[in-house]
Amino acid sequence: MEEDDAPCDKASRRRAAIEWWTRLDCRAPTPQEREAFALWLTRDSANREAFENVCRIWGDLEGLRPFIDEFDVTPPRRTPHLRVAASLAALAFALLSYVFFDDVWIMLRAQTRTGVAETRMVHLMDGSRIELGPRSAIALDFDERKRNVTLLRGEAWFDVAPDAGRPFSVLVPGGSVTALGTAFDVSTTRGRTEVTVALHRVRVVAGGPPIIVDEGEQSAFAPGVAAVDPYRVQVDHVTAWRRGKLIFDDRPLAEVVSVLGHYLHGYILILDPSIRERRVSGVFDAAEPIAAISAIEKALGLHALDLGYLVALTG
Structure with missing residues (x-):
């Protein structure tokens, strides 16, 4: 990633943050990347401030509730599908803009x-x-x-x-x-x-x-x-991830979504709080998280909207 000595405005800092997130989020950084990222983080107090804001936002995605409210992504039942998709697209943009890395503190430590x-x-x-x-x-x-x-x-x-x-x-x-x-x-x-x-x-x-x-x-x-x-x-159920399987036995949907998120290059967001504690049981292929979401959607009578990098679940 190239940087210069010119002051960064808010938009360029955000773009740099997204670039770093894209580069580092899905794999372990090299020592050179770790050093370069630490330099970026400490170069400007605004960079660190942006990171600290993201850390507050990122906990289980609950901090994104203000964005959900802002973009009105829980419309009434009769809201046209197109409007829902547009609102979720706006949310996806906010997600990419604000959540550039889930925890830089973890990466550095x-x-x-x-x-x-x-x-x-x-x-x-x-x-x-x-x-x-x-x-x-x-x-x-x-x-x-x-x-x-x-x-x-x-x-x-x-x-x-x-x-x-x-x-x-x-x-x-x-x-x-x-x-x-x-x-x-x-x-x-x-x-x-x-x-x-x-x-x-x-x-x-x-x-x-x-x-x-x-x-x-x-x-x-x-x-x-x-x-x-x-x-x-059942220990073999708990450790099924070591064999490429995910086994859930009467677990809350929010927990299952959190686990599936470890296997998905993107984000899964539960928009309807009333479905978070719905119970899930099943055996899923860890390599196919979207298939798992589809199966859960059908089993629980939910609605899933796939925007590529964001999957939104509603009741």
Whole structure:
């Protein structure tokens, strides 16, 4: 990306931001790209201000509600289809203009990250393995006393090598998960963390006394919300993403949309708040998110409008 020393007005900053987003959003940046982006971010306080505004907007797309209101994308039932499409096109333009990158802080902090529909196996020096799901990122902090992995975003599978002198812990907002000779999955979606144990056990510390989650069990927590007591789950369903499948068993539509968004080069927006908690069950091909949306649309009697880079769902 070329830059010059002339001051950037609002429009050109926005264009530069969109270019960076297009370049970086769907894959891990090279060291040169990381350095160039950091330079752009710190070059002008207005660039950082634009990023901070986007960060406030981006959380689960809830911050886009003002844009939804502005562009009137929830019209009455009798509004002509053409008007709906035009309104959604305006929303798509706003989305591209304001959401140029979901979290630059994550990009700059992460040692390893994945893009849309990308998974990656990471082999650590201690013999442990981490498999990152799509749109996921981690930061490592290893020394002679500890092995800490911060899951900055997304989902990861951990196969931990034993080392009694150096505990292996996964840090997420609101808590931590420490391996006790373990293979386990940790996912963060819509501010909620789920921990699923496939082998042996883990210790979870989150807003209350530590709890032990055993093989075949799951627990969940969120910032300010203590971990729930472990409950039995189908581990192979939870980890189906590692085999290219997505299995949902009575999950809220908003959560399913969030997961599908990790596999779609674009955005899925729920325009009707009343359908967010509708329940979804099914087995889907992770490589075909649009087909999954179509199946859910039919099963729940919803309406989906595909604008290429934006899919809008209404009741």
